[in-house]
Amino acid sequence: MDLDLANKLYHKMLLIRRFEEKCVEMYSKEKIRGFLHLYIGEEAVAVGVMHALSSEDAIFATYREHGHALARGIHPNRIMAELYGKQEGCSRGRGGSMHLFDAATRFYGGIAIVTGGLPMAIGMALSDKMMKRNKVTVCFFGEGAVAEGEFHESLNLAALWHLPILFVCENNLYAMGTALEFTQSETNISLKAASYRITSKQIDGMNVTEVAESSEEAIAQIRSGNGPVFLECLTYRFRAHSMYDAELYRQKSEVEEWKQKDPLIRLPQDWSDINIAQHEEEISHIIDEAVEFAENGTLESVDDLEKFIYSSEVAR
Amino acid sequence: MNSTITYREAVRHAIKQAMEKDQRVFLMGEDVGHYGGGYAVSMGLLEQFGSERIIDTPLSESAFTGAGIGAALGGMRPIVEIMTVNFSLLALDQIMNNAANLLHMSGGQFNVPLVIRMVTGGGKQLGAQHSHSLEGWYAHIPGLKILTPATVQDAYDMVTLALADPDPVLIFEHAMLYNNKGLLDTKVIPLSIGKAKIERLGKDITLITYGASLFKALEAAQTLSDEGIDIEVIDLRSLRPLDDETIMKSVAKTHRVMIVDEGWKSGSISAEIMARINEQAFYELDAPMGRVCTLEVPMPYAAHLEQAVLPQADKIVAMAKKIMEK
Numbered sequence: 014m015d016l017d018l019a020n021k022l023y024h025k026m027l028l029i030r031r032f033e034e035k036c037v038e039m040y041s042k043e044k045i046r047g048f049l050h051l052y053i054g055e056e057a058v059a060v061g062v063m064h065a066l067s068s069e070d071a072i073f074a075t076y077r078e079h080g081h082a083l084a085r086g087i088h089p090n091r092i093m094a095e096l097y098g099k100q101e102g103c104s105r106g107r108g109g110s111m112h113l114f115d116a117a118t119r120f121y122g123g124i125a126i127v128t129g130g131l132p133m134a135i136g137m138a139l140s141d142k143m144m145k146r147n148k149v150t151v152c153f154f155g156e157g158a159v160a161e162g163e164f165h166e167s168l169n170l171a172a173l174w175h176l177p178i179l180f181v182c183e184n185n186l187y188a189m190g191t192a193l194e195f196t197q198s199e200t201n202i203s204l205k206a207a208s209y210r211i212t213s214k215q216i217d218g219m220n221v222t223e224v225a226e227s228s229e230e231a232i233a234q235i236r237s238g239n240g241p242v243f244l245e246c247l248t249y250r251f252r253a254h255s256m257y258d259a260e261l262y263r264q265k266s267e268v269e270e271w272k273q274k275d276p277l278i279r280l281p282q283d284w285s286d287i288n289i290a291q292h293e294e295e296i297s298h299i300i301d302e303a304v305e306f307a308e309n310g311t312l313e314s315v316d317d318l319e320k321f322i323y324s325s326e327v328a329r
Numbered sequence: 330m331n332s333t334i335t336y337r338e339a340v341r342h343a344i345k346q347a348m349e350k351d352q353r354v355f356l357m358g359e360d361v362g363h364y365g366g367g368y369a370v371s372m373g374l375l376e377q378f379g380s381e382r383i384i385d386t387p388l389s390e391s392a393f394t395g396a397g398i399g400a401a402l403g404g405m406r407p408i409v410e411i412m413t414v415n416f417s418l419l420a421l422d423q424i425m426n427n428a429a430n431l432l433h434m435s436g437g438q439f440n441v442p443l444v445i446r447m448v449t450g451g452g453k454q455l456g457a458q459h460s461h462s463l464e465g466w467y468a469h470i471p472g473l474k475i476l477t478p479a480t481v482q483d484a485y486d487m488v489t490l491a492l493a494d495p496d497p498v499l500i501f502e503h504a505m506l507y508n509n510k511g512l513l514d515t516k517v518i519p520l521s522i523g524k525a526k527i528e529r530l531g532k533d534i535t536l537i538t539y540g541a542s543l544f545k546a547l548e549a550a551q552t553l554s555d556e557g558i559d560i561e562v563i564d565l566r567s568l569r570p571l572d573d574e575t576i577m578k579s580v581a582k583t584h585r586v587m588i589v590d591e592g593w594k595s596g597s598i599s600a601e602i603m604a605r606i607n608e609q610a611f612y613e614l615d616a617p618m619g620r621v622c623t624l625e626v627p628m629p630y631a632a633h634l635e636q637a638v639l640p641q642a643d644k645i646v647a648m649a650k651k652i653m654e655k
Contacts, residue, residue, distance in 0.1 A: 071403075105436025114435035121402060121439065126426050132395020133427060139396055140403025143355070143381065150399075163422075166392030173387070320437065322471045324495035327437040 014222055019284040020292075022064060022221050026056040026277055027292050028299065029080040032089055033252075035300050036079070036096060040256055044307075045096045047109050052080035054251035057276035058183050059084040061224025062151060062244075065232045069146075071119040071137050073130035074153045076111035077250075078123050081153060087115045089299055090306035099310030106313055107321065127188075128158040131167035131180075138176035138241075149235050151179045156245075157188025159202050168209040171241040179231050180206065180243040183218065185250045190262040206243035218246030219274040222283065249274070330515040336484045337507040340370050340446070343488035344408060346515075348378055351406060354492060357384035357393055358410030367412040368448055368507055394420035394445065398428050398497075401443040406492055411447040414463045414501065428497040429472030444491040449477075449501040450541055450591055451639055457627035460635075462591040464501040464540070465598030468568035474498045474522055475568040479543040481511030483566060486519035494522065503541035503591075525572035527579065531561035534649055535579040537602055538589040539565040542640055546589050549645035558653055568598050576602065577610045584615040585652050589640050594622040616655035619648045 033053050039045045052059070055077075063084040066072075074081040082092050087103055095102025096110055104114045104123070111125040121137070124130035134152035141148045158164050159182070171178050182202050186193050193200050206213035212234065216227045224246060231242035249271035253260050281287045320326045330342065347354045355378075356371060362385040365372035375383040386393040390411060397409035411417045417424065424445065431439045451460030468475040476491065476498060478484045484502065491498035520526055528543060529550055538546045543564050550560035561579050565572065580586055586606055590599035599620045606618065621640045629635055 102436070104434060104438070107436045108434045112434040114438050116435075116438045122431075122434070124427065126422055129395070129422060129426055132392045132423055133399035133402065135392060136396035136399020136401070136407070137403045138399070140400040140405045143400075143405065144403075163391045163395070166387070166389035167395075169387060170389065170392050170396065321433045323474075324432065324440045327432070327440070 014226070016284060016286055019280060020287055022060050022225065023277070023280050023287050024292050024296070025060045025084050026221060026280070028089070028296050029056045029059070029083050030277060031296050031300050032083060032303070033079055035304060039096070039304070045110070048076065049110050049256050050077040050254065051250065051252040052077050054271065054275070055183055055185060055218065055248045056080055057221035057224050058181065058218045058246045058248055059153070061221045062179070062181055062228045064225045065228035066149065066151060068118070069148050071121060071148065071150045072153070073121045073124060073134040073137070073150070075127070075130065075155065076123070076125035077155070078113055078153070079110070082113045082115070082120060085118050085120050087113065087118055087120060089303040093303035093307040094310045097307040097310060098312070099307055100313040101306065101310040128154060128161035128163040130154065131158070131163055134178055135167050135170050135176060138171070138178040139174060141177055142174070147236060149177050149179060149232055151181060153181045153183060155188065156182055156184040156186070156193055156202055158182070159205060160188070160196055168206060168211060172209045172211050175240040177235045178241045179228070179235060180211070180241065182243065182245045183248055184245055185248050187254070187263065189254050190258065192262070203243060203245040206245070211241050211243045212239070213243040213245070215245045215247065218248030219276050219279060221276050221280055330513055332513065333510055334481060334513050335507065336481050336509045336511070337368065337370055339481045339484040339513050340488060340502065341372065341374070342513070343485045344371065345374060345377070347488065347492050348374070348382060353404065353406040354408065355382040355384065355405065356408045356410060357386055357397065359386055359388060359412050361385060361410050366410065368504065371410070390416050390419035391423055395423040395427060397443050397445065398423060398431070398441050401441045402439060406442055406444070408444045408446060408492070411445060413459060414447045414449040415459050415461050417447050417463070424473070424499070425470055429470045432496065433472065440495045441497045442495050443497045444488070444500065445497070446500045446502060448504050450503040450505060451623070451628050451635060452505045452541070454630055454632055454635055456630045460628035462623060464568055465590065465592040467499055468598055472497065473569060476500045476522065477539040477566065477568060478502065479506065479540050479564050479566070481509065481513050482517070485513050485515065490519055490522050498522070501540065505541045520566065523567050523570040523572055525566055525575040526564045527561060527575065528564045529560065529562040531559040531583065533559045533583055534585040534587055534652055535561050535563060535576070535583045536587050536589060536645070536649070537563045537565060537576060539568065540591060542589045542591050545640060545642045546645060549642040549649065552642065552646050553649050558649055560649065571602070571605070573605055573609060576606065580606055580610045581613045584613055586614065586618040587645070587648055587652055588618070588620040589645055590620065590622045591640060592623060593625045594620065595625065597622060616652050619652045621645050621648050
């Protein structure tokens, strides 16, 4: 870790934070509709993990994936346009907040059924192994996924087939509004992964340095052919589950406590030379441009509505 | 190849040929390797291709079906075998939410060239949880293609067609057909996906069917022919897309319609076909359409009860006579 890298990581985390704050604003102006799941508070996880990847690696994320998409490098303009439902969006306005996709950065969603991405990530890693491509597949999911059968099926396959895959569990303590302690007999999730003989580690998901370093180690291990790794990142979402959530299930004091661990406060404590004002200014321009881009985007013709059901209808 | 073989051998031959030709093709599913396949389709393939390409999976339908989707996204041409349609319900999230939706959700970026084969149908006294015919149900879903090979030729051709398709294709192999023998000519150009085939020409009634019911329909048509009723039998081959053109053309010729479907009536593919004929060829009809479907009960075990539940040649004959009376 050096100042350059600290600046880079800080920039990405701040970009996610300010981008999503703008999303909330545009949601209340009814420019953005549907579900909007915010990643605010959890930025260190996506930013730290993405730092360790190459452009050849594949990513599967969840419905709370604006942060992952931004950290991976999908242009903020295209993400904002997607939230606006515009044709210039990264899924042409067909996906929305929960279904961001981008072939260029190998970003495979935006899978909005909890655990739905894990089996596909297994298959992607299997294809890399079969074709002897030295690539890694990274799969993000929340701790709520652990309750699904697919989680266990997928972890077993990854270990059994020795696949080049990194599982990143973003444990933010609540599956929508139900606390982990109410749903799991064993709340240490990394232990569950370890029981499948997967190298597994519980880390501080609010500390981007720790996430980046652990991810680098994990990716190195996977690339050298040593099979899957599981990182349980302890984190917290500062905002509600979605725009419809009244947050009746947690204490304000708990939220305040976690806000003290904000990764955006934490990193500059270690790197006092980070020029926050300069980042803010740069990002403010990026966000303004993204909004302008989305505002000026085109609404796809309804005549084209039935395209993209089958490949023969895709204009390539 | 131009010889008489079983339906089972035809599927196996198609998989074997595809795997010899294309390194990207592999087979995965429960018991496909060491056991040789729940219905012995993949017998011998493990020995030829090894365990990296004939992959025995744990009983994790959702994970290995999803893995098929992921591998397809990764450039492979996976064939996922789900032992029976009944177990595919455990993989329904992957099939419907992912395989069928990805191309559209991604704005055309990610197609899923995945083939899923599964056994369907009743008739083996396997009871309520092992005898479903859910192919019509799957045909409800945009983004999927639904194939129902009835003949030995189609058992072979449809594997080939499905593997060449850029999108997810589900093949429903009826359990009662595996031992059927028929002619396979690997040199003929297969009839494409979405094309129905007129298996018997006739002028009095258009009988639309698919899968194992085809043979019951042909048997009934023979009986009726002796009584002077001339049935035209259409094998749909594909339930999605449906070949409206072939259906409507035949209706315009016979002006009477019956459908034989091993699915339950309510919300079935037979209902969909009737609706389309109603929309597209209503004025061609001389009589109300009729259908013979599986009775709306869970499949019973006892042989006589099971046979009573399923469409049968005698029920088809009776329905045809009723339609002719009107």
